Structure formats: structure tokens, C-alpha cells
Amino acid sequence: MTDETKPTLVLDHVTKRYGDFTAVDDLSLQVRPGRVFGLIGPNGAGKTTTIRMIVNITIPDSGRIELFGQKMETRLQDRIGYLPEERGLYRKMKVGEQLKFFAELKDVRGKEADERINRWLEKMDLSDWKTRRTKDLSKGMQQKVQFITAVIHNPDLLILDEPFSGLDPVNVELMKETILENKREGKTIILSTHQMEIAEKLCDDVCMINRAKKVLDGRLREIRHSFSRNAVALQIAGGDGLLDDKSLVVNVRQNGDDTEVLLAPGVDAQILLKRLVEAGAVVNKFELAEPTLHDIFIEKVREAS
């Protein structure tokens, strides 16, 4: 998984406008194979429009999209699995027939299709619902059926637009596990979400979009590292006066049970720990605090405006 690996997907200066409204503005990004790529940003940032261009529902006004090293075309659609944000299933169709239909639309037919459908229903704990009409299913179940339609043809690239909405905690875990399983099988996954905490846990790379523009992209670890602000999360008793020393600590913030301190420039966390122990404080927790995606995002958006 080096940077030299040929990217699965390349967007090159892609722009899409609807009338006067620019939905995606000069967006460039690369998605590398076998990784979970997070497309994150607030609602209305342009995530869905970007995805629609990737799956060839709409065509960019300008710019180039390349998938598996080829220019985007209808034939490549069969190698993509797509879970759209606005979900839709035929309400009156039985679950099994519905899955068969979508499998055939992706050129998976006959016995092969039946086997895969049964396997997935089993996995998603939906086997008992195969002959029921879709409208009789709960929202979470429908969501899982929809997910099966996205993976039934064993796609090389899986695009999931807000896959966790409407799921209960148990199913969120099931979904996360399934996504990671796909990654282990070498699939490339694009995960679009505005839930930063989930993106943080699942993604290898992220691209942040705000108001149609890319604000940041790269490996999640590197991004967080580059944004690390020399901060420490503490749980201590005693030694309080020490934190008022401006030559040591520039900012103190209470975050739940944690006390978050921002160290003065040039001060190493080790020095703080040493000084705390010397001052007789009881240290219950001492952790180097990396900024969350949420923090980074807020910071970037503030920067831009």
C-alpha cells in the first residue's frame, strides 16, 4: 500500500454546476486501492453530487474522472457498489425478488445470484424476511437490504453514502464490521458521512469538503499529526497551581472528566509530567491528545471564512 500504487479513482479538477449554484468546485482527489476513504463534510457540502459523478449518474461540467485507470463509462458501473443517501426499494416487492432484480441489474444472474442473496441475508440476519414484502420491514432492516443491493455483485469499489443513518447500535456495529471485512478482502471503500466520529474510526484517508470546495485531504493519521497542537488530556488530583504557569501551559479547558491543556511552545509533554509528579500531584490519566476530525474540520472552516 504505497503511494506508488495506481489509484482506484482519480478526480481531476472536477466542477459541477446546477444553474447558478456550484455544487462541486474544482475538486481533485485520489482514492487508493484497498483503503477506506472518507468523504466528509457538513450537509450540503457537495458530497452527494461528487458521488453521483463518480457513479456516472451525472457528468461533470468540467474536469476528468478516471476509474480503475479508465475514463468513466457505463460498463465500469458494474464494478461499483453504491448505497445512495436517499434510499429506495420497491415497496411491494418481496425482499428476495428485490435483491434478485438488483443483482441482475449488476449482471449477476441465476444460481450464482440466489446463492449470494441467501448468504447475505444470512449474514445480515434477514433470512426469515426473504419472502416478505419490503414495506413490512423496519427502517433498519430496509437499510440492510439496501446495503445488500450494493454489495451483491462483489464490487471492487464500494461507495456508501451515510450508511449508518437509521441503524440501531447493534446494526451500526454489524455494518462497521462488514465494511472492514470488505476492506480486508482488498475492496476500496468510499465512505461519505457528516458523522466525524465514525469516519475517524473507519477511515484510512479522508477528504474534507465544505461549500463545494476541498478544504483538506490526505492520510488521516498524518492529518491528525500535523494538527496536533502539543496538547495533553489529564486527570489529576493536586498540583493545580502548576497549570496556571503561563510559561508551561497556555490554555486549560475542561472536557468531561478530562482537563485538556495546551502546552506552551517548546515545552515537551515529558516536562509537564515530571513537573506534575514533582509537585506531588496524583496522575490518573496522562495522554497526548490528538485533535479530533471534528476539531480539525472546525478549525479549517474557520480559517476559510
Place this chain on the structure above:
Amino acid sequence: MKKFFTVIKREYRQRVRTRFFIVATVIGPVVLGLFGILPVYIANLNSGAATRLAVIDQSGKLYDAFEHALTTEETENLDSTGEKTQSNPQMQRDAQFGAQRFQSELVLLNGRTLEQGKRDLNERVRANELDGYVIIPPDVLGDGKPEFYGRNTGDIFTRESVADRLSRAVREQRLAEKKIDQRVLREASRPVTLVSTKISDRGEEKVSGSGFTLVFSFGLLIYMAVLLYGQTVLGAVIEEKETRIAEILFSSMRSFPLMLGKLVGVSLVALTQLSIWAMAFALLAGFGAGMAAAKGVPTNIPHVPPIVFVCFLLFFLLGYFIYATIYALIGSMVTTVQEGGQLAIPVVLTLLAGFYFVFPIIRSPNSPLAFWASMVPFLAPITMMVRITTETPPAWQIILSLTIGFATVVALVWLAARIYRVGMLMYGKRATIPEVWRWIRQT
């Protein structure tokens, strides 16, 4: 291509299996049967009690003739041998259908004044011993005006019948006084029967006269099919918009095979149903004809040459598809079926425009007007059928007309697919014409 069939299969199976489809398919022939059998049955019923009339005959010589006219059917259609002619069975049935029976009695004034007689009769009408009475004036054969008094003068059927039958009595009386024999008169006024023979490339053919009716029922059939299934096509196109499945569909296939697949799928459902109905109708008609033949009533099943039958099928398909596609096109622009239904009506009415061309084309089926009218796809199903049944045009014209027609269908589907694809990305609003135009150029 496989995906195209996948769409057809889904549309077809989902619809054919609905309870609604099955019920409608069964109910159709039953209703048809009822409409075929009921009128005949009703016609055979006695049309209620006889209407009771009293007659004051001031002329003193008309009552017998009037009574005869009241109690017997019109005999104009009898020829000299007293046998019913075959010339107009329809009229005979109508006469029978509207038959009204009368009972009459002659009332003599016996010294009473006319006023007193009327007063007495009024009493009897009020007491419901009579339904009405007629006063025949003395100079009824001249300018005298008979009068009808009744409880229900608003009943125009009775009034008309009385007037008719009284006229008949008066006419017969006048003829008798001029010493003219009824039979001589009937013989003299018997109409001629015109036998028409069509000269075509295949020589001379007797014309059954059914061509005109054939075309009209043909047009009506297309119209019915479009009205019945147009809404279904509309619903099929809008379905994914409402449930937003469209995104998955578009991420899996092109919009043109999708749209065409939907149209063909729904149309196969329509054709399945129509075929079942047609077979039921054929069975019923065959059964009816058999029944009639058994009763000795000659039936005339129109002879349709096979080539006309093939054209009939082809142009029916063309007519159906052209208008069904318009529903698909409208479906691609709107967001709800209700909206679409309203928009579709004016467009489908253009089908009726085809009927306006029927008369000029029947008069000269090879005129330039006829030619061009049969090349316009929206008119061709009706106009070309008129030409085929009157004076069959050269084969190349029929083929050209069909080609133009089906090419138009494909073009319309393509257009619908294009509008649909762009339109679905802007949920929840109806497209304006400029927007639609922009969408067509987009993508």
C-alpha cells in the same frame, strides 16, 4: 441488453401478479358478455302494461283504422309477399326494442256535448282507469287537428307513438277514399338495393360495407387501450421517482434501455390483458353467432382479408405505443401521477384529430392529403387504416408510414429517458418547458 430484459421482466411480473390485474382480466369479458346479452334480453321483455287509451271519434270513420294501427306494428317494411326484408335488421330491432302496446276503446258521446265527454274522461284518467284519450275531429282527413289528453304528456314516446299511429290510420283512410290499394303503394315505394363492388389490383371484390365501421372501431380500440394503460405507463415511470430507486437504477444502467424496458414491460401487460379479452370476445361472438344461427337468424361475420388483419395489428401497436410513449414522456417530467394524468389529456386528444381526416380520405384515399396524413405518426394509425380498407395504398407507403411511426416512438423514448435522467436529480418539482429544453441539451 440483458439489463433491458431484466427491467421488462420486473415490470411485467410485478403487474401481472397483482390482484387488480387478475380481477380486471376476468371481469372484462363478463361485463362484455353482459353488454352483449342484456340488451337482447331486455328487448325480449314485455315493455310493461299496455297503455290504455280512449278515443272520441268525431269523424266517425277512423276508429277502426286507428285501433288497427295502435295494436299492430308498423308494416312498412313488409314487402308484397308479407315477408320481412333483410335490408335493415337494425331498424327492425329498434322498432321492437321501443315497442309499446296499446289498448283502446271507442267512446261515443251519445248526446253528451264534447265538453261533457271530456269531463267524464278526465274523471276516468284521474281514477287511473285510463292513461289518456284522443279526440279525433270531424275533418281529420282535411286540416282538423286531433288532440291528445293524458296524465303524462311529458312521456314523449307515447305522444310520438300516438301521433305516428294516428297518421298511419289517416293515411290509410285517405288512400282508401281515393281507391288506392295499399299493396300497390308499398310495391311502388320499395327502395332499391345498391350493390357496390370495389375494383382493386386483385380484381373485383364485393364490399361488405364494413370498412368504415371497421376503422371507427379500430380507432376506438386504440383510444381505449391508451386510456386504460396510459396511466399505468405514467405510474411506472414515476414509481422510482417517488421511492427514489432511480439513483440505483441509473448507477447500474443507461436511462434509455431503462425507459424502453419500462414501456415494453407495461405494454406486454396491456397486450396480455387485451389478448385475453379479445379471445373471450371472439368466443362470445362465435357463441352468439352460433345461437343466432340455431334460431335461424342469419348472421354476417365480416370478411377481413389477412393482409388487412396484419396491418390492423401493426397499426394498433403503433397507435398504442405512440400514445403510451407520450405518457412516459410526461411521466419523466412530473413528480406525481395526478399531475401527469392532467397533462396527458390534451395530448391524447390529438388521437381524435385522426378521426377528422377520415371523411376526406374516404372520399379520395389516394389524394396528397391522404398520403401526408397517413405519414404523420400521430395520425397514421387511423388515417392509414382508412386508406387500407378503402383503396389499399402501395406497400412502400404502408411500410414507410410504419417506419416513421416506430422511429418516432424510439425518438420519444430517448427524449423521455434524457429528461427523466436529468429531472430525477432535481427532486420534488415539476419541470418548466425551458428547464426541460435545457435538460435535453444537458448530460
